[in-house]
Amino acid sequence: MRKSITFILLCLMSLSVSAQALKGLVVGTDKEPLPFANVVLLKDSTFVSGVVTDDNGIFVFEQPYSSANKIKIAMVGYEDYLAPIAPTGDFGTITLKESSVMLDEVVVKANLPTTRLKGNAMVTSVENSVLSKLGTANDVLSHLPLVSESDGSFTVFGKGTPLIYINGKLVRSSTELQQLSSENIRSVEVVTNPGAQYSSEVQSVIRIKTIPPKGEGFGANLYDQISASHFARNTTDISLNYRHNGLEIFGNGYFYFGKRNNKNEAEMLTYGDNTLHQFINAESDVKANNLYGKLGFSYQFLENHSIGAYYRIGRERDDVHSYGISNVSLYTQSELTSSDEISYDWLNKGIVRPVQEANLYYNGSFGKLDVDFNADFTQSRGDRSDDQFETNANNPDDDRHIVSAGLKKSRLLAEKLILSYPVWKGSIELGEEYTNSRLNYANTYDGAPIDNSLTDIHEDNIAAFASLSQTFGVVNISAGLRYEHVNYKYFENNQLQKDQSKDYNNLFPTFSLSAPINKVNLSFSFTNKTRRPTYRQLDGGIEYINRFSYQCGNPKLQPTKMYMFQLMGMWKYFFTQVSVNHETDAIFWKTSAYKDDSAVKVMSFENVPHYTQLQVAIGAQPTIGCWKPQPVIGMMKQFYTTTYRGEKLSLGKPFFSFTFENLFSLPKNWTLGADFQFTTAGNGQNTFMKPTNKIDLLVRKSFLNNNLSLTLYATDLLNNYPDRTTMYSGDIMTYTYNQFESRSIRFAVRYKFNTTRSKYRGTGAGENEKSRM
Structure with missing residues (x-):
């Protein structure tokens, strides 16, 4: 027994x-x-x-x-x-x-996929891949699936501008990406439907994880880039750090100066009893001189606790010289009845100082409980002065000399706390965030028929959020909820405008489910978001462009409510994304007459009741020997109808885009890149946009055990990446052509010694408010 x-x-x-x-x-x-x-x-x-x-x-x-x-x-x-x-x-x-x-002695017999699907994120492994040899984090991001780059700014397909984090610390300027060497990056996550811990306005997030730092003592990272197009520009970045045991002290200096040339054309047709035709041909030279300095520290004590702080101060100066000709013709029953030709010369001087920014953080672990706290402060003051001459060739008595001045002041205080704890087969995350922001706009005019304006905006945002994620075998489920209370006050000439001042109380749910089916990894997610107008969009003050063109915001704008459904899939090195975005109270540009004067147009904003967009992307990311190609085909189609000249106008022509990125990792530390991009014509909101194409090349060579690197970039070789847009608004059609001098040659030099990734772990707070400001 x-x-x-x-x-x-x-x-x-x-x-x-x-x-x-x-x-x-x-x-x-x-x-x-x-x-x-x-x-x-x-x-x-x-x-x-x-x-x-x-x-x-x-x-x-x-x-x-x-x-x-x-x-x-x-x-x-x-x-x-x-x-x-x-x-x-x-x-x-x-x-x-x-x-x-x-x-270099290892012979690779097979290649695993570089990118994999994890929940609602696409995770790309950079370490030991050709991506690690590109030079900087900027270069790596521009070669990720669904991510595109233009002049240092990044967008995620169908999701707009992302928040970018390095080891949990928010990237506030492209200089931070330039400072990070591609060799120090372990992986990058592209999240296309962020969860409850992020602001309800954040539609996409890029999270960069680096290789753990090694070494102590003094280190430096020196970077300089020279760009040549119509004019020359120079960017210099100097980063120094000293590390001993758990203490790190770091400093950074950033300098930029240069000049750029932009060409603009605008054509406006106003229909009614009479037809007004306006044509503007303008050119501008923008001279910038920016200087920033940053000093901070971090200290890791015990094993799982870290504190730190930094202070950043800077100055930005932009001088803009614009010149051009405007032709205005009035037709009555197709016959020309009057015509004016106006030439103008405009000098704008703007300086923002001081630009101040500070961050204080703590993160640590108490047993299984993780704590992450951040407090932020930002403040700036910007002054501008305009001196503009307008000459009427047909009527000298109508000449104008306009003198204007503007002042913008902003200040933000923010804090954020996140607690996370393992629960059952996953974890729970709880947190809160508070932002307090103040903005002031003041504009004065002499010589123009525009009233002076004084606008103040006060906003307080209190948020609480919770999310729970669980894993059951191969199935991962995550759900979250975010509550936001916003108190918004709008003042004109120091008087509270009660009709434009509002309180908002909203709940924003999020949900995601991921699981493999056979050999295909699938992920489904839903998020409820909002997009609040920027403070400039809410400013009701009129800004003078020329005698026929003004610009202003709209204090009556309502936040946009967004409902996003997304399905992602990956099989081997093939990936796809399908998403549907539905918006209510979407914010569109509009053109209207100024005070019933059909000759003067005001560019502003308005809410439209409903707007829906379908987005599809299919791509691959194989590795074939030393060659890493990445073809992606995308389609964006909207469902929107507007009223133009008293009739319904369907604006549903889809965009198709094709990108083909190529990287070659060659012996002797050579890296080559060749990228092609083509976009067809199509409708976006109340506009029709013409096709564009772009070709970029890259050559990189490293020396001295990769401590010294030289990189040559050639951007938009065919110079065919302009913005050509036709907008339909009421009885007005507006065509614009903007050439932003995207074709350029850049040469970058980087030298580093005893460099290690910073241990600074501050993640920042109130980031969405900073972008709105």
């Missing part, structure tokens, strides 16, 4: 062990997690099953594999790890030793 009971107990114990999930944490010798390591279960030497570690270095085999008796872990740059199956199924922490074999 005892033998029978003992036998039964042993069988139950064996079943219990075999039914447990096999799991573990893979780290390097520096105790930092190793993502994308290959973990394989073996029966002697026969393959049974395999997974890849996640971004935190964790691997899990949910299904029991009683036939397996060994585990093998492999990663480029590290020695293979081989061990028997742990009796409990929990391997704990596994440390991989760095391989003594140099990387």
Whole structure:
């Protein structure tokens, strides 16, 4: 009897062990997690099953594999790890030793996909790939799926401008991306439907994770870039740091000066009893001189606690010289009844100083509880002065001399707290965020028929959010909820405007579900977002452009409500994204007559009741030897009808885009790139946009064990990337042609020594308010 009971107990114990999930944490010798390591279960030497570690270095085999008796872990740059199956199924922490074999001696027999799908994010592994040889983080981001770059600014397909983070710290300027070498990047996540922890206005997020820092002492990173197009420009960035034990002190100096040339054409037709035809041909030279300095520290104490702060101050100066000709013709029953030709010369001087920014942060762990706190302060004051001469060739008595001045002051205080804790098969995240912002606009005019204006905007935003994520086998579910209370006050001439001042109370749910079906990884997500007008869009003051063109905001604008549904899929190195965005109270540009004067047009904004857009993207990211091609085909179609000249006008022509990026990783530390981009004509909001195309080239060579690098860029070789748009608004059609001098040659030099990634872990608060300001 005892033998029978003992036998039964042993069988139950064996079943219990075999039914447990096999799991573990893979780290390097520096105790930092190793993502994308290959973990394989073996029966002697026969393959049974395999997974890849996640971004935190964790691997899990949910299904029991009683036939397996060994585990093998492999990663480029590290020695293979081989061990028997742990009796409990929990391997704990596994440390991989760095391989003594140099990387250039390794012959790669096969290539794993560089990009994989994780929840509602596309995660691209940069380490040990051709992307790591591009030069800077700017270069890496421009070669990610669904991400496009133009003159240092990034957009995500169908999701607009993203927030960009480096190890949880928000990137506030492109200089931070220039300072980060591509060789120090481990992976990049592109999140196209962010969850509840982000502001309800954030539609996309890019999260950069770097390789853990090594070394102490003094280090420097020196970067200089010269650009040549119509005029020359120069960018210099100097970063210094000193690190000892857990303390790091860092400083940064950024200098930019140069000149750019822009060409603009505008044609407006106003229909009614008479037809008014206006044509403007303008050119402007923009001279900029910007200077910034930054000083900060971070200190890591105990094992899981870190504090830090920085202060940044700067000055921006822009001098704009514009000149051109305006032709105005009035037709009555197709016959010319009057005509004027106006030439103008305009000098605008603007200076913003001081631009101040400060951040204070703490993050740490108390057992299983993670705490992340940030407090932010920003402040700036901008002054501008305009001196404009207008000459009427047909009527000298109508000559004008307009003198105007403007003042803009802004200030923001913000704080954000996030708590996260593991719960059941996942984790829960709770947090709150508060922002307090103040803006002031003042404009005065002499010589123009425009009233002076004084506008003040006060806004307080209080938010609370919670999200829960759980993993059941291969299925991951995440749900979140964000509550926002906004108190908005609008003042004109120091008087509160009650009709334009409002309180908003909103709940924003988010949901995502991801799971593989056969060999296809799928992800579905839903988010409810809002897009509040920028403060400039809400400013009701009139801005004088020329005697026939004014511009102003609209204090009566309502926030846009957005409902986003998205499906993503990935099979091997092929990926696809399908999303539907529905908006109510969408914000469109509009053109209208100024005070019933049909000759003077005001560009402003309005809300439209409903707006829906369908977006589809299909692409691939294979690696073929030293060649890494990335073709992507996209389509964006809107469903919108407007009223133009008293009749319904359907604006549903879709855009089609095709990009073909190519990278070549060659011997002797040479990297070549050739990118092609083409977009067809189509409708966007109440406009029709003509096709564009673009060709970019890149050549990079590194020396001195990659401490010195030289990069040559050629952008928009065919000079065919202008903005050509026709807008329909009421009885007015407006055509604009803007050539922003996108064709250029750039040469960049970077030298670094004893450089390590900063340990600064501040993530920032009130980031959406900063962008609105």
